[in-house]
Amino acid sequence: MEYQFRRNRLEGNFFAEFSMDHEVLGRWFAEQLGDDNRKANYILSQIAAIKKGTLTHWRDISGDLTIDIDTEQVRVFANVIDFDEKYQLEDAMNLYDAESESYCGLEDFESVLQSWLAFINDK
Numbered sequence: 794m795e796y797q798f799r800r801n802r803l804e805g806n807f808f809a810e811f812s813m814d815h816e817v818l819g820r821w822f823a824e825q826l827g828d829d830n831r832k833a834n835y836i837l838s839q840i841a842a843i844k845k846g847t848l849t850h851w852r853d854i855s856g857d858l859t860i861d862i863d864t865e866q867v868r869v870f871a872n873v874i875d876f877d878e879k880y881q882l883e884d885a886m887n888l889y890d891a892e893s894e895s896y897c898g899l900e901d902f903e904s905v906l907q908s909w910l911a912f913i914n915d916k
Contacts, residue, residue: 794897796905798912807913815895817858818905821869825855828913833906836860840903867902870894
């Protein structure tokens, strides 16, 4: 999984671009985290609890996106995907999932999240 972080210096916005099959992660970082250190650190604490075994699962539904973390992987998906799974749309109506859903390993996500924190704090 490759990624790149950028900042719009005029407006102060942060952006993340991820490789194919992980595009939704970039959207999640930009839209759900932005420069919110507290939320990023809270998620890191949830990951630490999962790794210690005091927590087995953590989920956050914010806006249009959901992050789902368990002991092995992280799933970020557009909430419309969850709707799609619950209501079984016809094949012709299924959404293009590659830009709306992504999986990655727990350690990989933790590393990216730490890199994001370092990036946004290097103002």
